[in-house]
Amino acid sequence: MKNPTEEVQGMAEDRYWNPILERLPQERLKELQFKKFKRTISWAYENSPFYRRLYREAGIEPGDIRSLEDIKRVPKIEKGMLREVQQRDPFPYGDILAVPIEEVTTFRQTSGTTGTPVYQAETWEDWELWSEWWAYILYAQGYRKTDRVFLPFGYNIFVAFWAAHYAAEKIGCEVIPGGVLDTQARILKMKELRCSAFMATPTYVLGMAETATKMGIDPKEIGIRRITCAGEPGASIPSTKKRIEERWGCRVFDHVGATEIGAWGFECEESPYMLHINEAFFLVEIEDMETGEPIEEPNRPGKMIITTFDRLAKPCIRFDSKDVIKWADHQCACGRSFRLLDGGVIGRADDITKVKGVLLAPSAIEEVVRGVGELSDEFEVIVTKKGDIDDITLKIEIRPEYETKRDEILKRLQTELRIKTNLGYNIEVHPYHSLPRYDVKAKRFKDLRKHS
Amino acid sequence: MEYKLNSLIQRIEDMKRIGEAIAQEYKEIPAVDRNIKRILASLRILELDVSDLKMIQD
Numbered sequence: 473m474k475n476p477t478e479e480v481q482g483m484a485e486d487r488y489w490n491p492i493l494e495r496l497p498q499e500r501l502k503e504l505q506f507k508k509f510k511r512t513i514s515w516a517y518e519n520s521p522f523y524r525r526l527y528r529e530a531g532i533e534p535g536d537i538r539s540l541e542d543i544k545r546v547p548k549i550e551k552g553m554l555r556e557v558q559q560r561d562p563f564p565y566g567d568i569l570a571v572p573i574e575e576v577t578t579f580r581q582t583s584g585t586t587g588t589p590v591y592q593a594e595t596w597e598d599w600e601l602w603s604e605w606w607a608y609i610l611y612a613q614g615y616r617k618t619d620r621v622f623l624p625f626g627y628n629i630f631v632a633f634w635a636a637h638y639a640a641e642k643i644g645c646e647v648i649p650g651g652v653l654d655t656q657a658r659i660l661k662m663k664e665l666r667c668s669a670f671m672a673t674p675t676y677v678l679g680m681a682e683t684a685t686k687m688g689i690d691p692k693e694i695g696i697r698r699i700t701c702a703g704e705p706g707a708s709i710p711s712t713k714k715r716i717e718e719r720w721g722c723r724v725f726d727h728v729g730a731t732e733i734g735a736w737g738f739e740c741e742e743s744p745y746m747l748h749i750n751e752a753f754f755l756v757e758i759e760d761m762e763t764g765e766p767i768e769e770p771n772r773p774g775k776m777i778i779t780t781f782d783r784l785a786k787p788c789i790r791f792d793s794k795d796v797i798k799w800a801d802h803q804c805a806c807g808r809s810f811r812l813l814d815g816g817v818i819g820r821a822d823d824i825t826k827v828k829g830v831l832l833a834p835s836a837i838e839e840v841v842r843g844v845g846e847l848s849d850e851f852e853v854i855v856t857k858k859g860d861i862d863d864i865t866l867k868i869e870i871r872p873e874y875e876t877k878r879d880e881i882l883k884r885l886q887t888e889l890r891i892k893t894n895l896g897y898n899i900e901v902h903p904y905h906s907l908p909r910y911d912v913k914a915k916r917f918k919d920l921r922k923h924s
Numbered sequence: 925m926e927y928k929l930n931s932l933i934q935r936i937e938d939m940k941r942i943g944e945a946i947a948q949e950y951k952e953i954p955a956v957d958r959n960i961k962r963i964l965a966s967l968r969i970l971e972l973d974v975s976d977l978k979m980i981q982d
Contacts, residue, residue: 492929492977507976596965604969782972 473668473697474618474646487807489611489643493752494808501809505755506540508781513537513546516787519570522557523787543755543790544766548777550792554590554732565593571785580631582731583913592631592731593785599638601753601783602631602734606639608750609738612806613725614698615669617644622670624650624658624680631731633671633702645669655683655911662694669698674706674716675914678849681719692721699724703913705835708745708816711843726816728795733788734780737813742806747813755779756811757790758797761821770801771814775821794821796833825919827855828862830894834917837866840888846874846881850907855919862921865898872904929978936971940964 488494496504514534516523527533530547537543557566562573569576571593578594594602615621621640625633627649640647648665650658659680662670672680677699681691699722701707707716707726716724728747729735736754737747749756758767758774767774776795780788796819800812819833826832834853841851848869856863866889870878882899889897943964950956 492974496977504976508972596962597968600965600969 473666473695474620489608490752494608494810496752496809498809498811501751502540505751505781509540509543509755509779510534510537512779512781512783512787513789515782515784516570516789520568520787522560522566522568523570523789543779544757546790548790548792549788550794551590551732555588558591564591565786568786569593570787571595576785579629580634580731581629583630590732595785598783598785599635602635603638603642605729605735605750605753606635607642609727609735610636610639610643610645610700612738612740612748612808613700614723614741615640615643615645619645619668619697620648620665621645622648622650622658622662622665622667624653624655624662624670624672624676627651631729635735636671636700636702655680656687659684659687659689659694662696663689666695668696669700670696671700671702673703673910673913674701674712675704675849675910677701677716677724678712678719679909679911681716682849691719694720696720696722698722700727701725702727702729705817705819706838707739708747709835709839709842710745711839711841713744715842715849728817730793732786733778733791733793734783736778736780737816739816740804740806740808743800743804743812745815746800746804747816748804748808748810749813751810753781755781756797758799761796768799770799773798773818795819796821796824823917825855827864827895832893832895836893837889838916840885840892841866841868843888844881844885846871846877847885848904848907850909851916852907853917855917855921857921863898864895865900867900867902867907869902869904869907929974933971933974933978936967936974940967940971943967 517527517534526547526549532545537546554568557568558564560566562569575595576593577596578599580592580594581589582592583589623633623637627634637647637649648661648667650661653661684691699716699720701724706712707724713724726739726747727735728737734754736756737749739747755778757777759765759777760767760774773796776793776797778788778791778793795817797813797817798815800814802812804812819835824831824833837853841847842849848871850869852867854865854867870881874881878901885899886897889895943960947957947960947964
């Protein structure tokens with residue numbers, strides 16, 4: 473922290489990055505979204521051959537959109553289409569590009585977790601939007617100019633925390649890029665410089681705590697006051713969030729975003745396990761996963777269809793993200809009118825799989841495993857077939873100090889898993905620290921049924 | 925707190941007009957052209973939001 477005495481004053485005086493937009497009544501917000509949607513679809517239709525082709529084939533023009541209801545008639549796009557269009561000119565983005573190629577100033581790409589990476593073109597204006605979206609996130613999570621922020625990530629072709637870096641600078645924080653340092657060096661640098669905040673995937677945040685402990689440093693001694701997580705749902709999973717908060721002795725916040733979409737949602741200081749959608753810049757619709765019927769009521773999960781407003785180089789209009797979300801049943805006490813999602817991103821429509829006839833979301837297993845304090849942070853789930861029957865194995869590690877309680881721990885774990893997921897598991901206990909560790913996004917769920 | 929949107933919009937428009945004029949006049953000098961255009965890119969975010977708000981308030 474740069475100046476600890478300033479923080480309290482700052483927090484009390486100002487709460488919103490943009491008090492006009494963040495407190496706009498919902499009906500006004502909807503009018504604003506409609507105006508922005510019209511402008512965004514017109515831009516895409518006029519400048520992107522991909523979108524023009526898509527809309528012409530569907531028999532729709534921007535002028536046909538006369539109300540928010542009409543938006544549902546606009547064809548959706550999905551990741552496969554974004555990959556396919558990259559085969560066309562101009563290289564390497566394809567004709568979805570809505571600006572001349574010489575206007576593109578930044579290249580990013582998706583991580584490729586679900587297939588061929590999607591290339592993302594950004595203009596200067598687009599990049600300004602990225603840092604603006606992130607400024608809303610960081611401000612809502614209490615970042616101020618008094619913060620010294622460490623960024624322990626690889627500064628590479630993935631969007632990751634690039635925009636967080638620029639947003640933190642925009643807010644006035646002092647930003648320390650922890651690029652090519654290894655985990656030990658990052659911990660030492662954070663301690664040396666008395667950093668007050670950092671950002672990483674939940675997996676890496678836990679891994680850093682483990683490394684610090686091995687180095688003889690209690691993470692709590694470093695003085696971190698807040699951590700912002702991204703890339704995985706962990707910070708919205710109660711048991712994982714609790715683990716991180718206990719290890720680091722600070723508040724942990726979630727944020728959600730994607731390369732193709734932008735940084736569209738964030739947790740604020742008032743509503744843990746909930747995410748605000750930044751409705752000034754994004755339009756989120758929830759659809760029933762089977763029927764496609766719109767879902768407006770709270771507590772009913774569906775998949776997210778999202779539009780980003782005013783992105784120039786590569787517009788993102790009604791993108792089927794496959795993220796599973798549900799509306800919360802209340803407004804946030806923070807005073808923002810932006811709607812809340814209960815539990816953040818609950819899972820992905822293409823991750824939820826049937827095992828022994830039961831629908832299983834990997835995040836449900838994480839919640840149980842991370843809720844058993846005697847287990848380490850790592851685990852792995854492997855689904856195979858034995859003959860015609862699904863078989864599910866959970867690999868875990870027991871912390872050395874609890875080895876003597878192994879039978880009791882396994883019994884409790886099996887019961888909790890049964891309650892939470894309605895499934896029985898083969899549980900394998902592996903030596904402490906033998907399961908794979910991950911620096912960025914973890915791959916803990918492996919469905920091998922198609923290959924066995 | 926009441927926000928004076930009209931005044932804010934006017935000031936942003938003034939800045940934008942001045943910025944565009946400078947960029948046009950000195951477009952042969954990359955350092956002037958690109959720096960001014962970068963400022964205009966920042967202003968665009970505010971301009972879009974504020975002018976949209978003004979429209980829905982009217």
